[in-house]
Amino acid sequence: MDIFQALALAVLQGLTEFLPISSSAHLILLPVLLGWEDQGLAFDVAVHVGTLTAVVVYYRKDLAKIMSAWLGSLMGKGFTDDAQLAWYVGLGTIPVGLVGIGLSDAMQEALRSPLVIAGATIIFALLLWWAEKRAKEQRTKITLVDAIMVGLFQAIALIPGTSRSGITITAGLLLGLTRENAAKFSFLLSIPVIALAGSLKALELYQSDVAVSWDFMSIGAVASAVVAYLSISWFLRLLNKIGMMPFVWYRLVLGVILIAVFIR
Incomplete structure (x- = not known):
């Protein structure tokens, strides 16, 4: 890997994560x-740290506010809207965690097929x-049903190509949330998911004998963090x-390109 490859992959990860x-x-x-070799596990950890930092x-x-309210709910100080949101984020994370644990290595490898x-x-x-x-965009407040359904949809994102943010925003729209609130809940849900994924990759890295290029990891973390922050801001605005x-049409074109590249 050279500095151009590190920057390109970090920028791409930061831009497309959210x-x-x-x-x-x-x-x-x-x-x-571009005929590049795999960027390696260490670099994957770095860009996960970057996108997590951004959100x-x-x-x-x-x-x-959410964490303060959540701690207050644990101490018996009331169950406010912010406390509910904290619990709902945790609840919405459970399905993807359970499905991720249940997937065997063989199943995960099969799902990474370019055609899949x-x-x-x-x-x-x-x-x-x-x-x-069909979006009605009638509601701004997240409910228990929303948290469960969006969480179940999020588990589908373990299929590469789905888009975690795409499928959770889709679920929010189908449930009647406004675009802004569907996106916000999607991004809040990304925090524990990215943290868990990054932690697992970091554990794999620790248990392996892979040499770590700290300069490229630093470049990847910083670049992906900056681009991801700007991407979130731009998207919500x-x-x-x-x-x-526009994203629907882009995905359709990308899918066709992937088929054209890998079916020969």
């Missing part, structure tokens, strides 16, 4: 198109299109103006 366009599809396609910093004020990724990219683009067309259809 947009509904599937970061896994992009991170597989770019090295194939935590972006929602730092909300997280401070291409199919998921197209299929869940159409589901996002359907959700966008434009969401009500542009809707989800």
Whole structure:
């Protein structure tokens, strides 16, 4: 890996992690198109740290209130809306954790097939299109049912090409949440998921004998954090103006490109 490859992958990860366009599809396609070798486990850990840092910093004020209210609920100080949201984020994380634990190594490897990724990219683009067309956008408050359903949808994102943010925003829209609140809950849900995924990768790295290039890891973490922060900000500002259809069309085109590249 050279500095250009490190920057390109970090920027791509930061940009696509929180947009509904599937970061896994992009991170597989770019090295194939450019003939790059796999970036390695250490670099994956670094960019996870970067994207996690971005979402935590972006929602730092909300997280401070949510965590304070959650601790207050544990101490018997009341069950406020912020405390409920904290519990709902935890509840919504359970399905993806259980499914992730239940997937065998063979199943995970099979799901990483380029054709699976291409199919998921197209299929869940159409589901996002359907959700966008029938979205009523009537509610702003997250309920227990929302947390359970969005959490179940999030577990589907273990199929590469689905897009974790895409499938959870889709679920929120289908449940009647506004685009802004569906996206916000999706991003809050990403915090424990990214933290868990990064921790597992870090544990794998610790248990392996892989040499760590700290310079490239630092570049990856910083670049992905900056780009992810800007990506979240840009996406939320434009969401009500542009809707989800540009991302639907982008996913459809990307899926076709993946099929064209890998079916020969």
